[in-house]
Amino acid sequence: MRIDLNEIQNWIKQGSRILDLGCGDGTLLKFLNDNKQTQGYGLEIDAAQINLCIDKGLNVIEQNLDRGLGNFADNSFDTVLMTQALQTLHFPHLVLDEMLRVGKECIVTFPNFGHWKARFHLFTRGRMPVSDLLPYEWYDTPNIHFCTFKDFEVLCRERNYKVINRQVVNEQSGQLLKDALPNLFGETAIYHLSK
Amino acid sequence: MPDVLPPDSVGIVTPQTLHFSEPLLLACGKTLTDYQLVYETYGQLNAKKNNAILICHALSGHHHAAGYHSMSDKRPGWWDAYIGPGKPIDTNKFFVVSLNNIGGCHGSTGPSSINPETGKPWGPDFPKLRVRDWVHSQARLADKLGIEVWAAVIGGSLGGMQAMRWTLEYPERVRHCAVIASAMKLSAQNIAFNETARQAIISDPNFCDGRYLEQNTIPRNGLSVARMIGHITYLSDHDMGEKFGRDLRSGSFDIGSDQEVEFQIESYLRYQGGNFAKQFDANSYLLITKALDYFDLAREYGDDAIAAFQNAQAKFLVISFSTDWRFAPERSHEIVSALIGANKSVTYAEIESKSGHDAFLLPDERYQQVFGRYLAGIVTE
Numbered sequence: 348m349r350i351d352l353n354e355i356q357n358w359i360k361q362g363s364r365i366l367d368l369g370c371g372d373g374t375l376l377k378f379l380n381d382n383k384q385t386q387g388y389g390l391e392i393d394a395a396q397i398n399l400c401i402d403k404g405l406n407v408i409e410q411n412l413d414r415g416l417g418n419f420a421d422n423s424f425d426t427v428l429m430t431q432a433l434q435t436l437h438f439p440h441l442v443l444d445e446m447l448r449v450g451k452e453c454i455v456t457f458p459n460f461g462h463w464k465a466r467f468h469l470f471t472r473g474r475m476p477v478s479d480l481l482p483y484e485w486y487d488t489p490n491i492h493f494c495t496f497k498d499f500e501v502l503c504r505e506r507n508y509k510v511i512n513r514q515v516v517n518e519q520s521g522q523l524l525k526d527a528l529p530n531l532f533g534e535t536a537i538y539h540l541s542k
Numbered sequence: 543m544p545d546v547l548p549p550d551s552v553g554i555v556t557p558q559t560l561h562f563s564e565p566l567l568l569a570c571g572k573t574l575t576d577y578q579l580v581y582e583t584y585g586q587l588n589a590k591k592n593n594a595i596l597i598c599h600a601l602s603g604h605h606h607a608a609g610y611h612s613m614s615d616k617r618p619g620w621w622d623a624y625i626g627p628g629k630p631i632d633t634n635k636f637f638v639v640s641l642n643n644i645g646g647c648h649g650s651t652g653p654s655s656i657n658p659e660t661g662k663p664w665g666p667d668f669p670k671l672r673v674r675d676w677v678h679s680q681a682r683l684a685d686k687l688g689i690e691v692w693a694a695v696i697g698g699s700l701g702g703m704q705a706m707r708w709t710l711e712y713p714e715r716v717r718h719c720a721v722i723a724s725a726m727k728l729s730a731q732n733i734a735f736n737e738t739a740r741q742a743i744i745s746d747p748n749f750c751d752g753r754y755l756e757q758n759t760i761p762r763n764g765l766s767v768a769r770m771i772g773h774i775t776y777l778s779d780h781d782m783g784e785k786f787g788r789d790l791r792s793g794s795f796d797i798g799s800d801q802e803v804e805f806q807i808e809s810y811l812r813y814q815g816g817n818f819a820k821q822f823d824a825n826s827y828l829l830i831t832k833a834l835d836y837f838d839l840a841r842e843y844g845d846d847a848i849a850a851f852q853n854a855q856a857k858f859l860v861i862s863f864s865t866d867w868r869f870a871p872e873r874s875h876e877i878v879s880a881l882i883g884a885n886k887s888v889t890y891a892e893i894e895s896k897s898g899h900d901a902f903l904l905p906d907e908r909y910q911q912v913f914g915r916y917l918a919g920i921v922t923e
Binding site: 364386388394397398400401402404405406407408409410418419420423 | 875879883885888889890891892908911912915918
């Protein structure tokens with residue numbers, strides 16, 4: 348399982364009601380259902396990913412996040428999750444608002460564009476970074492709204508999101524450095540928010 | 543007519559008839575003292591009797607959903623693309639039951655049957671039916687077949703309404719409910735189309751206040767127009783354009799010519815309408831479209847669909863089609879939202895299709911995948 352998903356489970360209460368936005372193949376949802384006895388739904392737009400969720404017996408709803416969450420009632424979920432999808436949204440801040448309306452808490456993870464590798468790539472080559480984590484060219488990428496750890500901090504302040512918890516995680520090295528300088532050495536940012 | 547039956551066909555099937563002498567109290571307050579149901583089955587009921595699937599039919603549906611009645615059959619059953627060995631409703635795994643509802647005209651008791659009290663066809667005196675009446679009669683069929691719990695109740699369009707009603711009337715008897723291209727109630731536009739179709743029938747001089755069988759006639763023209771109206775609403779503008787465009791079947795627009803012009807679409811609709819009028823009973827059409835209009839899943843739950851679905855125990859699969867304007871994806875979104883509100887298990891897919899409402903009957907790779915994978919997951923439960 349992806350390292351950010353592993354961290355998230357620590358913040359999910361046993362038996363809670365969750366909504367996973369952009370749930371992909373349903374790995375996290377299935378893990379939480381099995382290990383935390385959660386009940387929940389995943390939202391996804393990719394047909395192939397939806398099929399994989401169906402294979403896992405998950406509740407998956409085909410829905411485009413850019414059209415909002417108007418079909419979900421206020422505070423109807425304990426936690427609304429969104430892992431590695433924030434950067435693909437047309438209006439990330441509006442979806443975050445919606446997440447905090449629908450859920451009592453929310454958890455967001457995104458690739459930190461401030462990571463030194465991205466900076467190094469841009470600095471030395473003068474081109475948009477293409478890496479294992481972000482394996483797309485600028486013109487065909489689903490990622491249209493990159494931000495850094497710092498940018499997200501600013502957004503949280505501006506929109507009065509309460510940060511319950513924050514983490515940066517790395518797939519491999521740099522565990523110590525990331526704690527000291529998260530914006531420079533953290534690959535993936537994980538935020539646990541409430542209103 | 544196939545020379546050889548396709549390997550993924552259920553093959554040659556024979557309809558069966560069951561008589562019910564236990565009176566059936568209908569939602570309108572009247573009682574049907576005696577009735578019969580015609581049905582077909584595909585696949586084998588297993589020893590635990592937990593692999594049965596009920597197929598609820600749509601407006602003009604028929605018990606003949608899959609396979610062929612004989613080698614001279616021109617076409618297989620109406621949902622043959624989805625029912626058979628290896629198909630989404632896999633008859634290697636499931637025992638599938640498909641029936642002609644009461645009020646229909648393909649062998650089950652309906653307006654063209656003889657009213658035992660008068661010795662004449664029921665005609666317009668056949669009691670008004672609602673979707674729940676079909677569900678109750680289907681439950682009796684299940685009893686007779688020894689099926690306590692359906693692995694799934696599945697329906698498209700009007701069939702989807704029956705499937706949803708099943709989960710509220712007999713929550714403990716449905717494990718999964720598949721609602722395809724359907725709605726919790728009709729829109730004003732839907733009702734308007736139905737009423738226009740009904741008026742076409744009623745205003746046919748051969749309708750004879752519904753007693754046309756006694757007069758030895760049939761309101762063929764009215765029924766044909768009714769079907770034409772319906773047919774238009776089942777197709778998409780795109781498909782109609784692709785298939786027919788403005789192509790002419792006869793005549794020309796040449797300057798100096800006042801020849802009668804006939805577009806391909808006109809001739810197609812007339813052909814379809816005429817065919818339908820040969821096979822379908824006008825009173826059944828009136829009865830079934832009324833049942834469709836009356837259906838409102840949440841009416842008796844204070845118009846609160848979430849409250850209605852609280853009673854369901856089934857898990858749901860909801861599917862809609864992008865160009866379906868008869869039962870648009872928005873109608874399915876309403877179902878899904880209500881199910882989420884009621885904290886029920888639900889999976890929803892919106893299939894990109896160019897074929898309008900009819901898409902639910904047509905082969906489509908993604909639709910088949912979603913449907914098949916969902917059903918594959920319920921086999922082992």
